[in-house]
Amino acid sequence: MASFIPIKTVEELAGYIPQTGPLQMRNQSFSDIEDDVLYHIALGKKSHDLKDMFHDVKFVCFGGSPNRMRSFAEYMVKALNYKMPAGQDLCDIAHGMVWVCRPCLLSSMRIFKLLHHAECSDVTFFRLGTSGGLGLKPGTVIITEEAVDGLLRPYMEVATLGMMLQHPSRLSHEVAQELLNLADPNADFDTIIGKTMCTLDFYEGQARLDGFFCDYSKEDKMAFLRRVHNRGIKNIEMESLCFAAYCYRAGIKSAVVCVTLLDRMEGDQINVAHEVIEEWQQRPQRLVAAYIRKHLGIESNVSCNSI
């Protein structure tokens, strides 16, 4: 009689289960050492009272540009009816349940460690960004259903001690659907759910014709973009895969919301006015703010589009 060895998925093997309660590190070799200097974000376990500073954080929002994230922080203060205590500035907004921060691509792991040291629980992560759309009117908001790489693979590869490990880049479908339900049906732009292609390269990785290097034709480019579009890709950007893979692996719910700045089917360079782009970039911010307000039970007479 044949015996079967049960096949375990990467998630089962690695224990990728959602976390509830105080965030635990997924590190078999790390004991809670006396100090832990989070070098890149200028905080440390010994030098700062991380629990006092961050323990009530429930939402973490990442975005690419420092200016954009600063204006988002200012916007959130209003959206949450948050009273800034005297002597505090926006750096202290973590006390208001929401932490707005600027990542480099890999900073999310440092934030996980920080939230662990601060004994936070049930945190949701958002990435708010810009992207190139495929076959969509510029200014459309895409809530990412699944992040895939340039070969449409739904995982991030990390070379680890000589092995190439694959970490699934899953996002929370519940958060995505709830965000979609919060979109203003009367807005003059669309908000949709779709797949997002994430590339490591700004030019060739995205089939652009205007990079320093390009060894393909315009016809090659269009054929490729049509093929990925036919497979459900709605936009292209550069952070969602890593963001989704790290959050999923940590057991943290996460969502990616990006506005499109152009239709990549029509061209490679952005040709709308700076003020228009500024307004478009606020669309993901307003949507995520509406979600956070709802979950914090903050009433508002204004719709998410009119603050």
Next chain:
Amino acid sequence: MASFIPIKTVEELAGYIPQTGPLQMRNQSFSDIEDDVLYHIALGKKSHDLKDMFHDVKFVCFGGSPNRMRSFAEYMVKALNYKMPAGQDLCDIAHGMVWVCRPCLLSSMRIFKLLHHAECSDVTFFRLGTSGGLGLKPGTVIITEEAVDGLLRPYMEVATLGMMLQHPSRLSHEVAQELLNLADPNADFDTIIGKTMCTLDFYEGQARLDGFFCDYSKEDKMAFLRRVHNRGIKNIEMESLCFAAYCYRAGIKSAVVCVTLLDRMEGDQINVAHEVIEEWQQRPQRLVAAYIRKHLGIESNVSCNSI
């Protein structure tokens, strides 16, 4: 009689030959359009006189931290006996043959385009950085002989229109040897040539034990580091592969010079004083400055270590 199809290397197929004379783009689909907005570095072909601003650039130096690169720019003004014209600040140092700039990982391609528009020729690129060393006294300067990825592969992979293309990450052995010859034999630290491992991940990619994720033991870590060390890897950082691959493909001579901030065989966290690190970070800067001075024929009575 058998006939043989000659096997072409990736370099031959892609025409990876050193460039002399005005830098040409390696783009078959880009005609010199009227305008080209270099969005991320806030310059454009139409909005700026790029030829006037940058045509005499011969050396481009990249580094990771804005503060470090600012202090390097100030240092270069002295090292080159450069007289700052009234009304100019360090942003104008491009007129002094050397351009010091802060990259994100991918900005080098934008600098290539800029140098093309400015009709620069015979430019050499340097990356000056920090790294973790293997079996070396902290503060050692490593001139990279070859950049390899986390699986010791000497190329960068870019998913391009559905194909995973491999771009060799070669550096100039001539520039490396010349840099080594310029190292001060009386300095109280070593300067050596060796292989550099470049990872996409700060924690697991570098076999650290102190990340949020870790599913290996200290013994696994040490076994891995010993194995790569035995194969000539002297240090680990996060930019050399991409930098080397883009420069080699563009036909531009390049070198990577990094100081080590710790011995990764001994631990994962840096535990020397900030002022010590500041001094160590100047070591690659002084070496590259000596190279540039020599090539510009700038005499100096002071050694490269005493400015």
